Amino acid sequence: xxxxxxxxxxxxxxxxxxxxxxxxxxxxxxxxxxxxxxxxxxxxxxxxxxxxxxxxxxxxxxxxxxxxxxxxxxxxxxxxxxxxxxxxxxxxxxxxxxxxxxxxxxxxxxxxxxxxxxxxxxxxxxxxxxxxxxxxxxxxxxxxxxxxxxx
Amino acid sequence: xxxxxxxxxxxxxxxxxxxxxxxxxxxxxxxxxxxxxxxxxxxxxxxxxxxxxxxxxxxxxxxxxxxxxxxxxxxxxxxxxxxxxxxxxxxxxxxxxxxxxxxxxxxxxxxxxxxxxxxxxxxxxxxxxxxxxxxxxxxxxxxxxxxxxxxxxxxxxxxxxxxxxxxxxxxxxxxxxxxxxxxxxxxxxxxxxxxxxxxxxxxxxxxxxxxxxxxxxxxxxxxxxxxxxxxxxxxxxxxxxxxxxxxxxxxxxxxxxxxxxxxxxxxxxxxxxxxxxxxxxxxxxxxxxxxxxxxxxxxxxxxxxxxxxxxxxxxxxxxxxxxxxxxxxxxxxxxxxxxxxxxxxxxxxxxxxxxxxxxxxxxxxxxxxxxxxxxxxxxxxxxxxxxxxxxxxxxxxxxxxxxxxxxxxxxxxxxxxxxxxxxxxxxxxxxxxxxxxxxxxxxxxxxxxxxxxxxxxxxxxxxxxxxxxxxxxxxxxxxxxxx
Numbered sequence: 001x002x003x004x005x006x007x008x009x010x011x012x013x014x015x016x017x018x019x020x021x022x023x024x025x026x027x028x029x030x031x032x033x034x035x036x037x038x039x040x041x042x043x044x045x046x047x048x049x050x051x052x053x054x055x056x057x058x059x060x061x062x063x064x065x066x067x068x069x070x071x072x073x074x075x076x077x078x079x080x081x082x083x084x085x086x087x088x089x090x091x092x093x094x095x096x097x098x099x100x101x102x103x104x105x106x107x108x109x110x111x112x113x114x115x116x117x118x119x120x121x122x123x124x125x126x127x128x129x130x131x132x133x134x135x136x137x138x139x140x141x142x143x144x145x146x147x148x149x150x151x
Numbered sequence: 152x153x154x155x156x157x158x159x160x161x162x163x164x165x166x167x168x169x170x171x172x173x174x175x176x177x178x179x180x181x182x183x184x185x186x187x188x189x190x191x192x193x194x195x196x197x198x199x200x201x202x203x204x205x206x207x208x209x210x211x212x213x214x215x216x217x218x219x220x221x222x223x224x225x226x227x228x229x230x231x232x233x234x235x236x237x238x239x240x241x242x243x244x245x246x247x248x249x250x251x252x253x254x255x256x257x258x259x260x261x262x263x264x265x266x267x268x269x270x271x272x273x274x275x276x277x278x279x280x281x282x283x284x285x286x287x288x289x290x291x292x293x294x295x296x297x298x299x300x301x302x303x304x305x306x307x308x309x310x311x312x313x314x315x316x317x318x319x320x321x322x323x324x325x326x327x328x329x330x331x332x333x334x335x336x337x338x339x340x341x342x343x344x345x346x347x348x349x350x351x352x353x354x355x356x357x358x359x360x361x362x363x364x365x366x367x368x369x370x371x372x373x374x375x376x377x378x379x380x381x382x383x384x385x386x387x388x389x390x391x392x393x394x395x396x397x398x399x400x401x402x403x404x405x406x407x408x409x410x411x412x413x414x415x416x417x418x419x420x421x422x423x424x425x426x427x428x429x430x431x432x433x434x435x436x437x438x439x440x441x442x443x444x445x446x447x448x449x450x451x452x453x454x455x456x457x458x459x460x461x462x463x464x465x466x467x468x469x470x471x472x473x474x475x476x477x478x479x480x481x482x483x484x485x486x487x488x489x490x491x492x493x494x495x496x497x498x499x500x501x502x503x504x505x506x507x508x509x510x511x512x513x514x515x516x517x518x519x520x521x522x523x524x525x526x527x528x529x530x531x532x533x534x535x536x537x538x539x540x541x542x543x544x545x546x547x548x549x550x551x552x553x554x555x556x557x558x559x560x561x562x563x564x565x566x567x568x569x570x571x572x573x574x575x576x577x578x579x580x581x582x583x584x585x586x587x588x589x590x591x592x593x594x595x596x597x598x599x600x601x602x603x604x605x606x607x608x609x610x611x612x613x614x615x616x617x618x619x620x621x622x623x624x625x626x627x628x629x630x631x632x633x634x
Contacts, residue, residue: 001634033537062631065477066533101541126530129615
């Protein structure tokens, strides 16, 4: 299964509108019908030990009838906080979890990623005729920018 | 009824083997009420059309009704005069609506002192329309125009007009489909429907739905998407009931494991395409005469499959995934083809013990909430399905739980599937034959409660099942394959 022309067009449009070069995996993640959409040059929050890196999310084969997953991921997985967050007193990214197999078959290779899981589309449901990948990206970034102890 | 006339527009073109008109019931009612109220004078109105292009059938779907303003139409019991301003305004509306949008002229032959009005194009109608329709179709090659004449006793005649290589051509319409919660088909004088040659074999069921019902079943074309647990039983039942034309799709090869819950899979069929087995089953039990079943070993929701489904009068959605329901749901409303969706579902508790069984049957048709309104379909459900063996991986990940892979094989049992099909067949009788006053919404049978429940979900006011009704080929419907 290859990504549909709708998905490829949407990723191209996301690159143009976000200013970051996004790509879509040539095949779905093993055992799923989800394609990985990612960029290698996403700036991270200044509190992180790594200034920029991989940022992405997974999109069903039948996009835009189905919207992206309610989650996003970053790499490298070794990212920590520069100083402990004031609530937990820890430099770990408590909002994210390291997962294997999440981006298998993508250009990233079968590497672990840090997944941030949110209810991104719970207030305004995904509208297949209206919403774009940029809307999802904007949702992700807005949640990504929240303080570390938000959850 | 092809009459060869020379002139600006020619009679006798051939667009496709079958030509239909279709209308949302409310629009058809609005047109009829508005025009027949002006009896004994003739009356007319222009209506925008959108094409629905199948393989052997073209349908012009009636849409926005553009009523004349005072002074636009002068009418008597025998003739009409339409102002150039009205025609010009209608042309502007069609142009604004898009290149695929055509124009239909509807006029009446009402009851008058001369007697009942008959739905026949008069020589004056022919003369006038030959001169009018070139104005309406030239330069609009993607559109289908139409003209309809309404008689005073519900009879209808119609023809379509289009710009072909040989100029402006016309072809008689075979039937008009009026689609709401139920399906009404009005035959025109060009109808190619036939009666059963030996009606006695249908006697017991004819006593319920009458000769007209028998004739309708004999001539309906039903599409069955998916020939597995529910599709095979649907095919068996429809052929037995006297449906005359069936189209079936399934890509799977019959396996020995299918036999305990799939009709028609004999030992000899194992290893062969399911559709071959189901075609043989249907032909062996069919009571319609003539009977024809065509089948394709492919998904019904490919580009080709979706085009062929536009040839159908009614569709049975018997797929076992959510994703292909998206285009089938879209097709039902945009192309005015009532679709009966059915499925069964078995749920396990945390100890892997069955704690719930469910089967449902849901009519997708204008006036009834669609799969998105009912939330049979949602982006979340489609995402979960696409997640496959990683379902909810993102939720588990945040709490550090290990991934539990499932084998993805769900249970399926014949009685549950058969019950779902039976509910769908009861709905089919209602949609096709209107055996009661009301078509139900989604029906679900639940165990362990032994409860039959009708959904109380209403149509969502912002749902596409309202905005896309009758959009025809102007709505993009994405094919889905599950390879």
